[in-house]
Amino acid sequence: MIRFDNVYKTYKTGSDALSGVSFKVEDGEFVFVIGKSGSGKSTLIKLMTREEKPTEGTVYIDRFPISHMSRTLIPVLRRHVGMIFQDFRLIESKNVFENVAFAGEIVGMPKKRLMQTVDIVLSVVGLRGKASSLPQELSGGEQQRVAIARAMVNDPKLILADEPTGNLDPTTSEAIMALLEEINRNGTTVLICTHDSNLVDRMKKRVIEISNGRIVRDEKDSGYSVFGDLSAEAEAQL
């Protein structure tokens, strides 16, 4: 589903965000990308949505080399990739139903089918009863559920989430992760960039750790730290 081939990214300011990153994510996998702030996690996501182009190397999504694709095809790529952000990015002037339906309207989905699809995804995320609420009337967790519903409308093969639980309390974070896991169980590949060590440790999924723009760890059924349950303080001392 995702393939990075010796990818380098240097920004115009001269800072190296990624240096020779190579990895592969198979269809239907659930992957956490972890690392400190500035390690290159967000750049990784930006390269997968073609917000940025690699300086060197190639990024493939579904075997298609997106790093060399024409600008006119970028919207097509983004319609097949569901995006979830830390700050939810919902349109404040639209209600829950409209926010979710918007992703389908963009691709010209027939009205009847769109209504049914939105109804289904809102049921999946448990917000069917709040379809007419505005985003500002919802809690953080509910807003993130709306964002997940929006990401699901076009039935994407891949969902990319950048710190999806960053603004949420632990209980809500658990619920959001459970939802993403459920989506993954239905065959959608999920890649999550996160700082949330508790969630990563508890879920025991594949973990790719990035440090200074390089992959320093890529393990299946792993946790946030190679030291398992040791605290960050203990890790620092070691």
Next chain:
Amino acid sequence: MSFRAFTNSVREGLTGILRHPLVTIASISTILLMLLIMSAFVVFSADARYIMKNIGQQPPIEVYMKLNGTEDERAAVTAYLDSDTEHVVYYKMATPEENYNEFKANLGSSSSILDDFDYNQYLPYTFQIQLADPSYADEVVMHLEAVPGVNKVMQERQVMVFLTQATKWVNIGTAGAFCILLLISLFIISNMVRISVYSRSAEISIMKYIGATNTYIRLPFVIEGALVGLFSAVCAWGITCFAYGKVYSIFMSKIDASSFYALLPMSSLSKIVIIVCAVCGVMIGGFGSGVSVRKYTEV
């Protein structure tokens, strides 16, 4: 873009007009002001061209036949003038007797001194010619001089040159001022709309992230701008018609409608003013908005 996506854009465009009423009012006022200036210029230049045309069509060309000219020679001149409908809009032949009577009339109370004048011996047949445009004078004069029996072709050359030049400069001035006004309007309106677009920049970036094309994002703004432009155009047209109607009735109350200096009636100008206003209004509004959105679609 699918039909459904297009209708969504139209709906969004209409919603956008109501979403920011103050920005909409400001945009309408700005475009309206520009269109009023443009309309005033269109009306002024149309009147200027009309007056030039009227003056240019007065008989500045006179053909004098030879004194002993034959009927056939006069028929040859008539035949040429009849055939050249592209350049000649009107001509009139005057017999020696008609010329004599006119000459006598010009003398007023002293006309009796011509009572015994043998006009058939001293006055020729003449033709007075009106041209469609003063710039055709040289060509028509050249043709007439080549007709047998023509003694002399008189033309007010300096008047002709002046009229040709004046018409040319009025046309150039109109086109130039039109372009400058259009550019100023585009600049002002694109900055005006930028405020509205800026307030929706977050929404635009979200649209980009979920796969909207630039056209899909831009279209509602373009439609919104074009509708605002169209509304401004209708207002500008109404105000121009009303104001010009007042000016026309005041100005024309003192002069004859067939005079050289008569203005064009509003009924002749109404169509061109609404076309210019509508085209410019829609273009300024639509294009100005489209340009403003461009910056925010680069995600």
